[in-house]
Amino acid sequence: MSSLSLINSIVITGQQPGPHLLILGGVHGDEYEPMAAIRSLKKLIEPEELSGKVTLVPVVNQPAYERSSRCGPDELDLARTFPGAPDGSISQQIAHQATQLIESADYLIDLHTGGLISDLAPFSGYCLHSDQTILETQRKMARAFGLPVVWGTSAELQGRSLSAARDAGVPAIYAEWGGGSRCLPEAVSGYAAGCLSVMSALGMQETPVKTQPIQYHIEDNREQSGHLQLQNHAPVSGFFEPAVKLMETVQAGDSLGTICSLLGDEITTITASQTGVILGLRTLPYVKQDEWLAVILETDRPAPSTDSP
Known part of the structure; x- marks a missing residue:
């Protein structure tokens, strides 16, 4: 070494x-x-x-x-x-x-x-x-x-x-x-x-x-594509419970899960901002406002323009 x-x-x-x-x-x-x-x-x-x-x-x-x-x-x-x-x-x-x-x-x-x-x-x-x-x-x-x-x-x-x-x-x-x-x-x-x-x-x-x-x-050649933490942020702080699994397909507007308050009397539903497949999910239940919750690969983006080996 x-x-x-x-x-x-x-x-x-x-x-x-x-x-x-x-x-x-x-x-x-x-x-x-x-x-x-x-x-x-x-x-x-x-x-x-x-x-x-x-x-x-x-x-x-x-x-x-x-x-x-x-x-x-x-x-x-x-x-x-x-x-x-x-x-x-x-x-x-x-x-x-x-x-x-x-x-x-x-x-x-x-x-x-x-x-x-x-x-x-x-x-x-x-x-x-x-x-x-x-x-x-x-x-x-x-x-x-x-x-x-x-x-x-x-x-x-x-x-x-x-x-x-x-x-x-x-x-x-x-x-x-x-x-x-x-x-x-x-x-x-x-x-x-x-x-x-x-x-x-x-x-x-x-x-x-x-x-x-x-x-x-x-x-996907858009300016921030590949920056995983930019997607699907928490609108509030609280206890996140996902409603989807990795590699599951979702449509924009589908539920990704919920965030509940400390006593559970306030529940916020989190909806997908894109259509595609779930590549990442937050597993730590407590989430702060604006932290990311899910990564969605937008599957309607183009495939490579050439036939790669």
């Missing part, structure tokens, strides 16, 4: 030349499935069968991990802090060092979950890069990951690992699966299998690429 001043990584070097793949987990300190999945990759990747190099970072944001929190002690969201600053606060320094790792790589996979407060359906995503070659590579990587939903979103979002990769010309994808303060075994194994499948698609190993059917492949 090699260590930067703030980020611990595992480097696996193959016996054949090839590209450098960087796999990140724990950008948020309360997202556990990626951490376990990336640790398992240390045992699953065989150097003698590998072409190129893989750098594994199970926990990018160790200060946040040690607080069991999304954010570190400076209360900055690392996924809004890239490219960071070498002389800034702890999150800014970590973002700076993570950006250096991204710039050293040929490809990036960044794994996430819903954290302590929410649960997310399995999906992979990428930004709609202006470089067509990079965009096609990202589509290929996201589809090879083998999850039921693939989502291409705005390239204009800033502060993220994918925006650092965008600026460096590094093809990059992210994935979401699980959360709710758990560590789902199926998400751990699915994440590990997805990473191995992407490696195969990139020619880094010869195991077959996953061919599980993709239920939705949506691309």
